[in-house]
Amino acid sequence: MRTPVLCVAAASLFVIGCQPRSSVGTSELQAEVAQLKADKAKLELKNTLLSRDLGKRDRIIHRFTCISNLRILDSAKEQWGMATGQPLGAQPSASDLSGYIQGGFYSLSCPEGGAYSLGPFGQLPRCNVPGHEL
Numbered sequence: 230m231r232t233p234v235l236c237v238a239a240a241s242l243f244v245i246g247c248q249p250r251s252s253v254g255t256s257e258l259q260a261e262v263a264q265l266k267a268d269k270a271k272l273e274l275k276n277t278l279l280s281r282d283l284g285k286r287d288r289i290i291h292r293f294t295c296i297s298n299l300r301i302l303d304s305a306k307e308q309w310g311m312a313t314g315q316p317l318g319a320q321p322s323a324s325d326l327s328g329y330i331q332g333g334f335y336s337l338s339c340p341e342g343g344a345y346s347l348g349p350f351g352q353l354p355r356c357n358v359p360g361h362e363l
């Protein structure tokens with residue numbers, strides 16, 4: 230006679246467990262769905278803003294890294310011109326400057342894929358990415 234008692238108890242639990250969902254009204258469910266949609270929209274907005282901040286931060290870091298590279302190139306160009314007695318306007322090559330740059334000329338690269346132009350002795354080197362300049 231124990232089995233029927235357990236069945237009744239299990240059936241009661243099942244019914245009790247199911248009752249809250251079946252007793253929730255349509256308007257309450259609609260309100261819950263609306264709240265979930267609002268929460269989702271807030272999270273999406275936060276993610277968008279966070280992505281923009283990270284992108285902006287990365288661009289700033291890239292610009293400063295590139296400007297640092299341009300300073301190294303400018304310094305190497307000055308050292309090359311002075312050491313080899315070049316007149317103003319002389320055009321150095323990458324290999325001319327490699328001896329004056331730790332790791333060589335090709336160790337420097339713009340983090341945003343820009344191209345460096347050394348320019349003549351007496352003028353500043355440049356990167357072709359806007360905002361990357363000395």
Ligand SMILES: [Zn+2]
Pocket residue numbers: 295339340341343344356357358361
């Ligand atoms: Zn650059």
